[in-house]
Each structure stands twice: as structure tokens, then as C-alpha cells.
Amino acid sequence: MKVTINDIAELTNVSKSTISRVINNSGPVSEKTRNAVTEAMERLDYKPNEIARSLSLRRTMTVGVVMQDIRNPYYAYACWHGDRLLEKSGYSAVICNVDNDPEREQACLNSMGHRSVDGVLCIGPQEETANIVRAVEEMEIPVVLVDTDPEIAKIDTVNLDNIYGGQLVVDYLVSLGHRRIAFVTSDFTSAERGRRAGYSEGLEARGIDLDPSLIISQGEGQWHRGECPALMELIRKGNAPTAIFASNDFKAIRIVRLLHRLGLSIPDDISLVGFDDIDAAAMVTPGLTTIHQPIDKMIDIGVRILIKRMEGREGPTEHEVLRPWLVERESTRKVR
Amino acid sequence: MKVTINDIAELTNVSKSTISRVINNSGPVSEKTRNAVTEAMERLDYKPNEIARSLSLRRTMTVGVVMQDIRNPYYAYACWHGDRLLEKSGYSAVICNVDNDPEREQACLNSMGHRSVDGVLCIGPQEETANIVRAVEEMEIPVVLVDTDPEIAKIDTVNLDNIYGGQLVVDYLVSLGHRRIAFVTSDFTSAERGRRAGYSEGLEARGIDLDPSLIISQGEGQWHRGECPALMELIRKGNAPTAIFASNDFKAIRIVRLLHRLGLSIPDDISLVGFDDIDAAAMVTPGLTTIHQPIDKMIDIGVRILIKRMEGREGPTEHEVLRPWLVERESTRKVR
DNA sequence: ATGATCTAAGGAACCGGTTCCATTCTGGGA
DNA sequence: TCCCAGAATGGAACCGGTTCCTTAGATCAT
Known part of the structure; x- marks a missing residue:
């Protein structure tokens, strides 16, 4: 059986509240108590139950990353980069592959609201714009769209020109x-x-x-x-x-x-x-x-906006547009 | 604010327990009550809170998928296929990119135990075998290793020859x-x-x-x-x-x-x-x-074993070994 | 008519944390 | 010496579900 906060409380003769304060540094605790608690946690190899904490705090520190097809290297790279950025900020990513199927995309967006993620990064959605907007409004968490219909005004977007x-x-x-x-x-x-x-x-x-x-x-x-x-x-x-x-x-x-x-x-x-x-x-x-x-830049910006929203910072919706450039290699030449 | 089971209870004058029975079909409920509850849920657009349910049931219906680098098409494909299979069984995948870093791999495996997943599918681990085995034994959830050290005996494995x-x-x-x-x-x-x-x-x-x-x-x-x-x-x-x-x-x-x-x-x-x-x-x-x-076959088998373990079915550890074959294209010819 | 049996439903404890509020303890200033 | 502020801690409610245990009422055989 997993060791819980109650086990630590029992072992140290200290209340749950105090233990919680030690874990989160969320209140005054005497040096002596803190040491005792820390030691007990160490000894029993205690790790807080993330689910319980999520329920209590009403945040899961996970974000959904929705994309068409992770087998496409473009998405794979975007996913990799996004995951890295999110991890740096303490979040973990739940990827959601949509496989180029509008129905699955819709279902995925709908389920996200209850799948208990704090936010959604949606890369290259293909559903009809109106449907996306409606779905996003229904789930009450921040969503950022990357590489999407540039007409969308109500949701934060990051686009390429x-x-x-x-x-x-x-x-x-x-x-x-x-x-x-x-x-x-x-x-x-x-x-x-x-x-x-x-x-x-x-x-x-x-x-x-x-x-x-x-x-x-x-x-x-x-x-x-x-x-x-x-x-x-x-x-x-x-x-x-x-x-x-x-x-x-x-x-x-x-x-x-x-x-x-x-x-x-x-x-x-x-x-x-x-x-x-x-x-x-x-x-x-x-x-x-x-x-x-510059997909990395686009993801950078998208993740930055998303984290800002998840931290509760409001403001007008943002719409970034980045310019691409040409890379000349060997597959082109002057017409003869 | 999200609508909870209590809101439904209040609206229908029925206890939480009964509502729960309706949702999960886990006990006798009269036709009349069932209809009233269903209708109320419909009307308020109620969706059960997955986190609360996870806490109560002690299972999250998510599995961690650990891999080296999703940018590598081999892993991307494995990830895609695994995700699809898991989804079919009602699970969702949390991908965990390790970026070819043994330290991150270790940290990832360690955190998995507390990140509240029901099981772990680990593809192509590179850490020292002894460390992997120890980490797996510490987290008290099933783990299946795909494409790993064939010497590992204590953990279910799927390998290529x-x-x-x-x-x-x-x-x-x-x-x-x-x-x-x-x-x-x-x-x-x-x-x-x-x-x-x-x-x-x-x-x-x-x-x-x-x-x-x-x-x-x-x-x-x-x-x-x-x-x-x-x-x-x-x-x-x-x-x-x-x-x-x-x-x-x-x-x-x-x-x-x-x-x-x-x-x-x-x-x-x-x-x-x-x-x-x-x-x-x-x-x-x-x-x-x-x-x-045949990475798809390997993932098939890995996921099958993992789901079996997550459903509580015990048994001796399994060690599948699949044989590869040669595909001849144009990059080889007779030496002159 | 009565007791046994079964169905339907409610109440309360529980999962494992967080947090508000009340209480005790401590030391410093008047 | 007494009072009060502030530090340290405990208690209980809460997050939103599930489930065990009880009880009320209906049905049935005797």
C-alpha cells in the first residue's frame, strides 16, 4: 500500500495540516517540526498523491496537445518542442492524436474538458472553424490554436503567413x-x-x-x-x-x-x-x-500564451503571425 | 462553475449514491428515478469529474509511454500505434520523452509512480538494466518493456531478435x-x-x-x-x-x-x-x-500484456522475441 | 396476517490531499 | 506582572466522486 499523508501524521504526531504546510511551504512551521516531518517523509519514502492534490487544488498541471498525426515529422517535432517547454514550467503533456479525422478532432476537444487538463494546445486543427470555436467555448479552460484559420478572433492563435x-x-x-x-x-x-x-x-x-x-x-x-x-x-x-x-x-x-x-x-x-x-x-x-x-518559434509563443492563461492572466486574445522564408537547396534550377 | 453530482442530486431530490448508480449502472435503480436523473444530467450537461473518480477508484485510465525521442520516426510510429490501441481500451497515453538522456529516463520512471498512471509502456530504454529493474520495482504499477535488454527476467518484455x-x-x-x-x-x-x-x-x-x-x-x-x-x-x-x-x-x-x-x-x-x-x-x-x-506487432503485444496486468491478471512474466526480416531495395548491389 | 425476501434509496465513511478558522503557546513591551 | 501580537499547530470542512451498510417499503409464500 502507498504511504499517505496520514501515515506521516501518525508517525510524527503532527496534524495533516502541518504536514501539508511543510510540503508546500505554505505556512509557518517550527524548525523542529519541519525536521521531524521531513525525516519521516524520507524514511517512509513518501510522495504526495498527485490525484488527490489535483482534486483539491482543481488543477492537474497537465495540458492536452491535440494534433493531426504524430507520424508526420512536422507534428512530431512540434510535439517534442512543446513537451520540452511545458515540462520546464512543471506541466506534462497529454498528446491526443486525431488522425486527420474531423470527427475524432471534435470528440477529442470535447473530451478534453473532462479529461482534466488545465489547458489545450491545438496544432493544425482541421475541423470547421465554427465547430472549433464552439467546442473551445464549451470547455472552460484556456485553449491556444497554432497553425489554424487566421480568421478566428475569439481564441488566442499563432499562425504562419x-x-x-x-x-x-x-x-x-x-x-x-x-x-x-x-x-x-x-x-x-x-x-x-x-x-x-x-x-x-x-x-x-x-x-x-x-x-x-x-x-x-x-x-x-x-x-x-x-x-x-x-x-x-x-x-x-x-x-x-x-x-x-x-x-x-x-x-x-x-x-x-x-x-x-x-x-x-x-x-x-x-x-x-x-x-x-x-x-x-x-x-x-x-x-x-x-x-x-519556424515551428519552434510558433510553439514557443503558443506555449507562452497558454501558460499565461492557465496562470489566470486575462487580457485581449492574441493573434501572432510569423513570416516564413525560403531555403534554397538542390531541387530547383533555371528553366532551360 | 462546473456542475457536479451534488447539483444533480439537489435538482432531482435523489441522493448522490443513487446518481452514482445510474452513471455506472452499479446497482438497482427504479425506472422512474433513472429517467429523472438522466434527464437532469442531460439538462445541466453534466460530465463526471474524472479526477474525483480517479481518486476514489484508485485508477486513472492513463498509461505512461516512455521513449527516447519522439522526433525519431521509429518512436513516433510506435507512439502513434500504441496510443491507438490504448484508446480502444479506454486508456489515454501520457507520453514522456527522455531525449536520450539516462538521467531523464531515470527521473521519468521515478516520477511515473506518482504521476498517477495505471501502467507504463517503456520503449527502447537505455539506462543500465539494473537501474531500470530497481525503478520498476519501486513503482507499484505494471510496466512492460519493449525493445530492451533481453536479459531482463523480472519484467515483462517484448524484444526483437x-x-x-x-x-x-x-x-x-x-x-x-x-x-x-x-x-x-x-x-x-x-x-x-x-x-x-x-x-x-x-x-x-x-x-x-x-x-x-x-x-x-x-x-x-x-x-x-x-x-x-x-x-x-x-x-x-x-x-x-x-x-x-x-x-x-x-x-x-x-x-x-x-x-x-x-x-x-x-x-x-x-x-x-x-x-x-x-x-x-x-x-x-x-x-x-x-x-x-515489426514494431507494430511488438507494440500490439506490449500493450496487450500491459492491459492484462493493469486489469489485475497475474501470471509469470512474459518474454516475447520477434524475428525481423530483410527488405531489399536499391541501396545494395553485388560488389564488382 | 405475518415473517422472509428482495428492491430501491439514503447516509456516512472514504479516497488523500488543501485551507480556513480557532486555539494554544511564546516572547516582548508597558 | 499582565496583556497582546504573532508564531505554531490542530480540527474540520471541502474537492467530487464511490461504496458499504442500513432502512423503508413492496412482494410473496405460508
Whole structure:
């Protein structure tokens, strides 16, 4: 049986209240008593029951981290970094994988309120914005959204300027002489939609007509299997673009493989740009030109806001927007 | 303020005990009362406080998942799969990243006992075996070790036959005509030590003398930075092996890049074999020949044992050992 | 009609802490 | 010497559930 505060009380002939004061340094205790209690705790190897303390204090020192899919290195890194920051402040993270399923996301957010976490960090939610807002309002704990719909006003958010990022890619490719630039996506997250908007706006700004047949969208599941029939079709029919802009590195890396299988060379036949700058982007061959997303900064800010809220500090909702930048590697070159 | 069981009791003029019976179906309740209570709960949107219930029941329905580094896709996948299985049984996972730091691992295991989890799944522990065993015995909850020292007898374990895996690699490379086979590792986990043993035994079985200068070991941090000066040195000096056996895919993928930078072709100049068969192994160019580790099966079994223990079913400690197999891709070829 | 049996429900203790409030003890100033 | 402030401690309520034990009332056989 576990040793409790009562055992210590009995052993030292001191009341629970005093023991509690010793543990938490929350009141005056004589030197003599303190020593006796400390020694007894040592001797019985006493460790306070966190559950009981949580019930009493009405705080659990845990935060829920909700994300789409931890197998995606982008999320894995975000999770790792967030966990480290939270731990530094005495919190522990409960991860909640949503697996790209809006229903699970909703269920996860709903359950968070009762799963007894002090706050929620939600990375890259995909549910309809209205649903997210409602769910967040129902659970009475602070929530910070990272990488989400930039329109959300009622909740603290940290976002990347995806539109700007999309424009960066187009500007860069056009500067290399490309005009037939495909955009490959799943239109799944609002981040992808932002990048797509940046793609369109970038083309327009350069006076290039948008060719709808160059926009290729297919579900995440298909990408997970590493396939993209629509792109293959486009190329086989001789309509190959001179450059491909993939909505994230995860897809870009799969495209590297697909093109390789078709016997096409990157960047000699087709240039390829990704988005996110995940670890693997620097590891594949050729090294992937991509947009660097300062996810660590975004998590930094998100966690900072969340902790502030959990400590009860109110204030107007915050909306940070960070700018990405381009990282040039070997997957792009001048069009010939 | 959150609505509690007392609010329901007050509203319905029924005692807490009866409400509890309705919620848990744990005793006879008349149809009339049941309806009234259910309706009241519905109306006030009542959700039981999980913390209070945990305190009372002395179980939290959470399990700690301890791993080295979730950024490593191997662990990320294991974590994802484990989380899914646990969720199916009503548990939720608290991940605990140890970041390749034995001290943190020890601290993590120690804290688990008080962090109020019902059980622990520990994947790829690296602490000294004796310390792990002691820590596990101190916390009075079930622990299952996955991918650990196969010598541990007192704790349930699930392991890969790493020695066999190492032998597979050597057998395969020798069958392609290789005799100068380097082994690249960090000697960090007991899995790596097992693979190294398999490497040695495999060479011996084929009558090839082990050349100590072909065994390259460096810390994990260095690998994370993507560097390996010792290997570079070996090659620059003209002592390049004809094949490299990397202790895991994580390192193998970094070696792909290093060799590329040296202008060496895989597999034409050097063959490369990894270990683990992570997702990225199929994605890099050239596709990585590697040893497939059925991590999903291992997690399956680990979780099954853990749940059994958490449900109180005793029995002799279990020690499962699974056999890996070779997956041939494009990073290996006959020596010329 | 009466006692046995069973169902429905309430009361109180309990899980293991925290905290407010009351009480005792101590020393210093008048 | 007496009084009072402040330090040290104890007691009890509380957090929000679960569960054992009792009791009231209904049903049934004798």
C-alpha cells in the first residue's frame, strides 16, 4: 500500500495540516517540526498523491496537445518542442492524436474538458472553424490554436503567413524562368488553403494566368500510400509542368520518389519546392528547396500564451503571425 | 462553475449514491428515478469529474509511454500505434520523452509512480538494466518493456531478435560478395549492441576476420547534426569499405547524404543497409535496403500484456522475441 | 396476517490531499 | 506582572466522486 499523508501524521504526531504546510511551504512551521516531518517523509519514502492534490487544488498541471498525426515529422517535432517547454514550467503533456479525422478532432476537444487538463494546445486543427470555436467555448479552460484559420478572433492563435509563403515560392520559381507551375495539395488544412491562395495571388501578381489543370488535389490517405495518379497522368500526357509546388514537404518527398520512378530528374526535368522544411527535407536527394516554417518559434509563443492563461492572466486574445522564408537547396534550377 | 453530482442530486431530490448508480449502472435503480436523473444530467450537461473518480477508484485510465525521442520516426510510429490501441481500451497515453538522456529516463520512471498512471509502456530504454529493474520495482504499477535488454527476467518484455537481424545483414552482404563491411552505430541502446553482436557473429560464421577499424561508433548528438567525421576520415584515407551496415535507418539516411556529399554513389561505390524499416527508408533515393522490424506487432503485444496486468491478471512474466526480416531495395548491389 | 425476501434509496465513511478558522503557546513591551 | 501580537499547530470542512451498510417499503409464500 502507498504511504499517505496520514501515515506521516501518525508517525510524527503532527496534524495533516502541518504536514501539508511543510510540503508546500505554505505556512509557518517550527524548525523542529519541519525536521521531524521531513525525516519521516524520507524514511517512509513518501510522495504526495498527485490525484488527490489535483482534486483539491482543481488543477492537474497537465495540458492536452491535440494534433493531426504524430507520424508526420512536422507534428512530431512540434510535439517534442512543446513537451520540452511545458515540462520546464512543471506541466506534462497529454498528446491526443486525431488522425486527420474531423470527427475524432471534435470528440477529442470535447473530451478534453473532462479529461482534466488545465489547458489545450491545438496544432493544425482541421475541423470547421465554427465547430472549433464552439467546442473551445464549451470547455472552460484556456485553449491556444497554432497553425489554424487566421480568421478566428475569439481564441488566442499563432499562425504562419501561409499566403506570403505561397507567394515566395511562386516569386522564386518565376525568377528562375518557370511559368508552368503545378500546385499539389490535399486542401486539407487551412494552412494548405492559405498556401494555395498565395500561389494564386503570386501568379496573378506576375501576370501569369492560372491554369486549373495544374492544381492537383487529393486526399491525405492517398498521399500516405505514396501515390498521386493525377500528377502521373498529367506528366504522361506530355503536359508536364516545369516546376511543382507541393503544399508541404511530406508530399514533396513522395513526389521525389514518383518522379524518380518516371525516370524524370529533379531539378533537370522538373523543379520541386516543398513547404515546412522538415528534417527530412535536408536529407533526401536532391536536397529539397522549401519554405522554412519556424515551428519552434510558433510553439514557443503558443506555449507562452497558454501558460499565461492557465496562470489566470486575462487580457485581449492574441493573434501572432510569423513570416516564413525560403531555403534554397538542390531541387530547383533555371528553366532551360 | 462546473456542475457536479451534488447539483444533480439537489435538482432531482435523489441522493448522490443513487446518481452514482445510474452513471455506472452499479446497482438497482427504479425506472422512474433513472429517467429523472438522466434527464437532469442531460439538462445541466453534466460530465463526471474524472479526477474525483480517479481518486476514489484508485485508477486513472492513463498509461505512461516512455521513449527516447519522439522526433525519431521509429518512436513516433510506435507512439502513434500504441496510443491507438490504448484508446480502444479506454486508456489515454501520457507520453514522456527522455531525449536520450539516462538521467531523464531515470527521473521519468521515478516520477511515473506518482504521476498517477495505471501502467507504463517503456520503449527502447537505455539506462543500465539494473537501474531500470530497481525503478520498476519501486513503482507499484505494471510496466512492460519493449525493445530492451533481453536479459531482463523480472519484467515483462517484448524484444526483437537483434542478433539474428545483424546476422541477416552480414549474410546478405557477403552473399553479394562484400567482405569489407563497416558497422556504424552509437552503441547506445541494447538493440544496437545486439545488432553489433549479430554483425560480429555473422562475420565469424562466414570466416571473415573482424577489422576493428571498420566499427564506427559516435554519440547520438553528432548523428542528429548529421555528421560522422570518423566515417569521412576512413573513406578519405582510401580505406573505404565496400558496404556499410548502419545500426538504424535514422543513421543510414544521414549516411546517404554524407556519401552523396563525397561524390560517392550508392550502391555503385558503396552498398548501404539500415535497420528498422522506418517510413522514410522507402522514400529516400535510392530506396534503402534494410531490416524490417515489426514494431507494430511488438507494440500490439506490449500493450496487450500491459492491459492484462493493469486489469489485475497475474501470471509469470512474459518474454516475447520477434524475428525481423530483410527488405531489399536499391541501396545494395553485388560488389564488382 | 405475518415473517422472509428482495428492491430501491439514503447516509456516512472514504479516497488523500488543501485551507480556513480557532486555539494554544511564546516572547516582548508597558 | 499582565496583556497582546504573532508564531505554531490542530480540527474540520471541502474537492467530487464511490461504496458499504442500513432502512423503508413492496412482494410473496405460508
